[in-house]
Amino acid sequence: xxxxxxxxxxxxxxxxxxxxxxxxILKIISKYGEIELPAYDHNGxxxxxxxxxxxxxxxxxGRYAKYSGVNVIGLLSSDPNIYSGGxxxxxxxxxxxxxxxxxxxxxxxxxxxxxxxxxxxxxxxxELINQSHSNGDHTEGNKLSIYKSHDHPKHRWGMTIDLDKCxxxxxxxTSCYAENNVPVVGKKQVELGRELSWIRIxxxxxxxxxxxxxxxxxxxxxxxxxxxQCDNAPCEPVCPVYAAYHTEEGLxxxxxxRCIGTRYCANNCPYKVRRFNWFDYDFPEPxxxxxxxxxxxxxxxxxEKCTFCIQRIVEGKMNAxxxxxxxxxxxxxxxxxxxxxxxxxxxxxxxxxxxxxNKVRDENRSRQYRVFEELNTEPAIVYLKRIKS
Amino acid sequence: xxxxxxxxxxxxDLTQTLNKPNRWYYVCLILxxxxxxxxxxxxxxxxxxxxxxxxxxxxxxxxxYITTFVFWVGIAHSGTLxxxxxxxxRVKWRASVYRSAExxxxxGLATAGLFPLLHMGRVWVFYWTMPYPQMGGLFPNxxxxxxxxxxxxxxxxxxxxIFFITGMVPDVAIVRDKVxxxxxxxxxxxxxxxxxxxxxxxxxxxxYVFLAALATPxxxxxxxxxxxDFAMSIIPGWHSxxxxxxxxxxxxxxxxxxxxxxxxxxxxxxxxxxxxxxHHLESLAKFLxxxxxxxxxxxxxxxxxxxxxxxxxxxxIFLYRAFGDYWWTFWALFVCNLFIPQLFWFKKFRRNISFLxxxxxxxxxxxxxxxxxxxxxxxxxxxxxxxxxxxxxxxxEIGIVIGSFSWFFFLFMIFAxxxxxxxxxxxxxxxxxxxxx
Numbered sequence: 001x002x003x004x005x006x007x008x009x010x011x012x013x014x015x016x017x018x019x020x021x022x023x024x025i026l027k028i029i030s031k032y033g034e035i036e037l038p039a040y041d042h043n044g045x046x047x048x049x050x051x052x053x054x055x056x057x058x059x060x061x062g063r064y065a066k067y068s069g070v071n072v073i074g075l076l077s078s079d080p081n082i083y084s085g086g087x088x089x090x091x092x093x094x095x096x097x098x099x100x101x102x103x104x105x106x107x108x109x110x111x112x113x114x115x116x117x118x119x120x121x122x123x124x125x126x127e128l129i130n131q132s133h134s135n136g137d138h139t140e141g142n143k144l145s146i147y148k149s150h151d152h153p154k155h156r157w158g159m160t161i162d163l164d165k166c167x168x169x170x171x172x173x174t175s176c177y178a179e180n181n182v183p184v185v186g187k188k189q190v191e192l193g194r195e196l197s198w199i200r201i202x203x204x205x206x207x208x209x210x211x212x213x214x215x216x217x218x219x220x221x222x223x224x225x226x227x228x229q230c231d232n233a234p235c236e237p238v239c240p241v242y243a244a245y246h247t248e249e250g251l252x253x254x255x256x257x258r259c260i261g262t263r264y265c266a267n268n269c270p271y272k273v274r275r276f277n278w279f280d281y282d283f284p285e286p287x288x289x290x291x292x293x294x295x296x297x298x299x300x301x302x303x304e305k306c307t308f309c310i311q312r313i314v315e316g317k318m319n320a321x322x323x324x325x326x327x328x329x330x331x332x333x334x335x336x337x338x339x340x341x342x343x344x345x346x347x348x349x350x351x352x353x354x355x356x357x358n359k360v361r362d363e364n365r366s367r368q369y370r371v372f373e374e375l376n377t378e379p380a381i382v383y384l385k386r387i388k389s
Numbered sequence: 390x391x392x393x394x395x396x397x398x399x400x401x402d403l404t405q406t407l408n409k410p411n412r413w414y415y416v417c418l419i420l421x422x423x424x425x426x427x428x429x430x431x432x433x434x435x436x437x438x439x440x441x442x443x444x445x446x447x448x449x450x451x452x453x454y455i456t457t458f459v460f461w462v463g464i465a466h467s468g469t470l471x472x473x474x475x476x477x478x479r480v481k482w483r484a485s486v487y488r489s490a491e492x493x494x495x496x497g498l499a500t501a502g503l504f505p506l507l508h509m510g511r512v513w514v515f516y517w518t519m520p521y522p523q524m525g526g527l528f529p530n531x532x533x534x535x536x537x538x539x540x541x542x543x544x545x546x547x548x549x550x551i552f553f554i555t556g557m558v559p560d561v562a563i564v565r566d567k568v569x570x571x572x573x574x575x576x577x578x579x580x581x582x583x584x585x586x587x588x589x590x591x592x593x594x595x596x597y598v599f600l601a602a603l604a605t606p607x608x609x610x611x612x613x614x615x616x617x618d619f620a621m622s623i624i625p626g627w628h629s630x631x632x633x634x635x636x637x638x639x640x641x642x643x644x645x646x647x648x649x650x651x652x653x654x655x656x657x658x659x660x661x662x663x664x665x666x667x668h669h670l671e672s673l674a675k676f677l678x679x680x681x682x683x684x685x686x687x688x689x690x691x692x693x694x695x696x697x698x699x700x701x702x703x704x705x706i707f708l709y710r711a712f713g714d715y716w717w718t719f720w721a722l723f724v725c726n727l728f729i730p731q732l733f734w735f736k737k738f739r740r741n742i743s744f745l746x747x748x749x750x751x752x753x754x755x756x757x758x759x760x761x762x763x764x765x766x767x768x769x770x771x772x773x774x775x776x777x778x779x780x781x782x783x784x785x786e787i788g789i790v791i792g793s794f795s796w797f798f799f800l801f802m803i804f805a806x807x808x809x810x811x812x813x814x815x816x817x818x819x820x821x822x823x824x825x826x
Contacts, residue, residue: 104781109775110448110774110775110776110777110778111774111775111777113774114774114775115705115774117701117772117773117774119773119774119775189441192441192444192446192781193446193447193448193449193778193779193780194441194446194447195447200775202773202775203775204774204775225773225775234622234623237530237532237533238532238533238534238535238621238622239530239533240517240518240529240530240533240535240536240539241517241518241527241529241530242527242528242529242530258517258527259510259511260509260510260511260512260514260515260517260518261440261509261510261511262505262508262509262510262535263445263450263451263508263510264450264533264535264618264622266447266450267450267451267622267624267768268622268623268624270623270624270771270772270773271772271773272447272448272771272772272773272775272776275447276447276450276510277439277510278439278440278441278445278446279438279439279441280439300439300440300441300510300511301439301440301509301510301511302510302511303510372772375623375772
């Protein structure tokens with residue numbers, strides 16, 4: 001998934017035929033002009049066609065828009081579309097010439113395929129109807145352990161994410177950046193693989209044989225991925241200084257001030273959701289005015305990750321105390337949950353049997369699963385399987 | 390070629406190594422000092438800019454620094470093996486080579502010990518890994534293998550340094566008796582008042598056995614603990630019970646190669662052919678063949694278990710190692726560490742100095758790549774395919790790695806001209822005593 005620049009999207013089978021690898025610079029020549037852009041093999045494009053996004057290649061519009069990507073308008077015809085009178089955006093015949101250059105792309109996805117790793121699970125309607133509610137629970141985990149599990153005397157925060165509701169819009173990603181003062185690292189650092197997003201939408205293509213078509217077809221799946229706040233967190237025991245530790249409320253705490261930056265926690269995280277501050281990132285004027293005063297701005301050399309918006313949890317508990325009442329469900333809404341247009345993300349206290357996060361789980365017993373359940377990390381995030389039609 | 394050595398001749402030959410060095414010595418020293426300065430500057434740059442100037446990224450949090458760290462800890466292993474374990478087994482050929490091997494250990498650790506600091510995001514708070522009384526009651530996490538590392542490395546450095554200094558006492562006393570001026574003061578301090586009396590020898594030899602026995606388990610434990618930095622994690626390709634013996638064998642393998650690489654130029658420079666004979670080098674070559682076989686066995690078992698376990702993660706990572714982005718490094722391991730040393734089955738090759746050098750260089754490179762393969766490939770391709778990614782090479786990271794090599798050889802060069810490189814007293818032990826009267 002690309003950031004910061006536009007690319008020539010080309011079907012993988014076409015790319016294979018033309019021996020084009022991702023990042024190879026291509027010259028695209030049309031009747032009206034020519035541009036040079038890196039190639040990006042992408043299943044979302046029909047064979048025999050290419051697509052290039054517009055909106056890049058500005059020569060003005062400020063420090064971020066300027067000289068980012070390539071302007072594609074030069075390839076288009078100056079004649080208007082005969083029906084609408086607008087610009088003719090598609091149907092331009094082009095020639096592709098492979099240049100002997102490659103470029104490291106500002107691509108945030110490592111692989112487009114999940115290699116059958118069951119990160120995104122689906123369930124068909126028939127299965128869903130036939131499955132009895134009692135045997136569908138996949139979140140009990142393996143209780144056989146020589147170690148005592150963590151006590152959570154008051155709260156244990158958890159989340160339920162309904163993949164059938166998720167539309168992959170990335171609003172959660174944006175809101176997380178804004179809420180948690182997550183620095184935008186810039187094109188160069190994204191190319192090196194150092195984006196700092198605490199939550200991301202992972203997209204995978206999977207080949208699937210459909211009965212109706214009797215042919216192979218690529219289906220797309222996506223899943224919001226962030227810190228799973230594991231109860232058996234692999235990140236915690238490996239930290240030499242207890243910067244990564246388990247809070248009483250079931251969170252995988254991260255003490256920025258204590259972190260010495262060995263990065264072992266990130267290495268050991270199977271979900272790879274921990275993010276490292278490779279540099280001191282600045283928030284140049286006027287971005288400094290949008291910083292959330294409730295959240296620390298991290299310095300170079302420390303690890304960070306999703307906190308379940310701990311500042312909002314603290315605020316919610318505080319408000320309940322000020323109003324002399326019990327903490328109740330809905331007092332805390334995380335930033336990603338707040339902006340989700342489809343209500344796919346539900347956050348709450350797992351200790352409270354009447355909390356919405358628990359109720360949604362109970363109602364969808366046969367759909368719930370946790371990512372990499374077999375690793376026995378006991379995540380606090382339960383996903384609900386997408387329903388296949 | 391045989392030499393008739395006497396006690397006097399030995400003293401004479403083995404102290405002439407401390408004579409005023411020639412021009413080439415200084416040229417090498419200055420070149421190495423440049424390398425160290427480059428590394429130091431790179432580190433300075435990294436501390437002030439952030440660790441991002443090295444080529445790591447989000448999936449690959451450990452890269453060349455940890456690779457080189459494990460490499461140097463490995464190099465440090467043959468010294469104690471040769472000096473302590475072979476001493477306890479009364480292996481005679483160790484006498485002429487163990488002093489240099491011990492120096493390799495001490496300086497290897499002095500180099501390795503820098504890397505945990507070099508790779509830290511916030512090195513200025515490195516002391517938080519030490520257990521000390523802190524006002525807020527904070528303490529290091531003893532469940533973390535990195536803390537075990539801190540103790541393993543510092544214990545090994547302490548014990549091997551003491552062993553190194555103690556083993557030198559009678560030799561340093563000989564030097565002390567020959568020099569004048571400030572050198573006299575320095576060597577007197579190191580000789581700790583050695584007179585060579587019977588009672589001193591009695592205490593000395595028992596202390597030496599005791600220290601050897603103390604150092605022996607460390608050869609096994611230190612690299613086992615370093616291997617647990619990986620084995621204790623859940624990352625496929627790291628989480629493996631074979632790691633401790635596999636790493637220890639690998640460490641000795643690379644250490645022996647380094648000892649051979651250092652001994653051959655040294656004996657030429659100091660004309661020590663009477664002391665470090667073809668027999669000594671051949672014995673080291675045989676040992677190298679032995680460790681090559683263990684390491685090769687471990688490689689094969691790892692691949693076999695990846696298939697046999699039926700664990701899909703494990704299979705995927707080994708397929709990636711063999712055919713993925715770094716495929717050539719994986720095959721380089723088999724070639725450099727297993728196949729090339731097989732030449733040592735033939736006496737012709739074991740006795741050939743050029744072959745010894747070629748094989749040792751191959752093993753040194755191969756063992757560096759072994760750690761590279763284990764660390765980088767496992768992190769680059771772990772559980773979540775969306776997060777896969779490759780690190781990049783940067784000038785800063787290369788500068789620090791080259792700086793570490795320069796630092797090691799710089800220390801060794803200083804040692805070669807300040808302390809006796811071959812143990813005089815143990816060589817003399819194997820000679821016929823001079824007839825009195």
